[in-house]
Amino acid sequence: ITVDPPRLLEYTWSPSWDDFAVTKVRCEITPTATGSRLTILHSGFEGKAKMATDHGDGWVRVLGWLSDYVYGKR
Template identity: 40%
Template sequence: MVKWSADLRAGGRWAVTVREADGRELPANGEFLDIEVPRRIVQTRLYAWDHPTLGRRQTTVAWLLEPTAAGTRLTICHGGFAGLAEAAAEHAEGWGRVLGWLQAYLGAGSRVAA
């Protein structure tokens, strides 16, 4: 991730640019649809490039945070893949990778289920 900006409020915009190992930059952006502090964030997501399995279809990501005895449970629901099974599988794999990075960052005591 080489760029990130967010206006973290309902109706606010966000943008990110990811740089791949070959130097290619892949921007994405969207809007925050709902923010219910501290439990939920819902946002749209749209690639500003032609994703190989999704194209430029807008999707929706919901981040759900639930207190537990050991900390916080994070559930990510990423929808908008109707009729695009390959894109859904690819994004599920990507979320698994991202959650693995989060687990590594937080330390071995954390649990991540993708």
């Protein structure tokens, strides 16, 4: 785990539903002229195209929930 508040969080991800395959998630927050930008890099899917696609779909869902929360839609 790497933590550098308030701009960086990096950790390994090993979900039970993917046979505990280990991947790495890196979340960076950078300032912009109008607020902040969240960049997420989820790596470690070499040779695992379906797993990468499934996780990508999951990130779309999770970031949608985050957006709803931030903008008061939840």
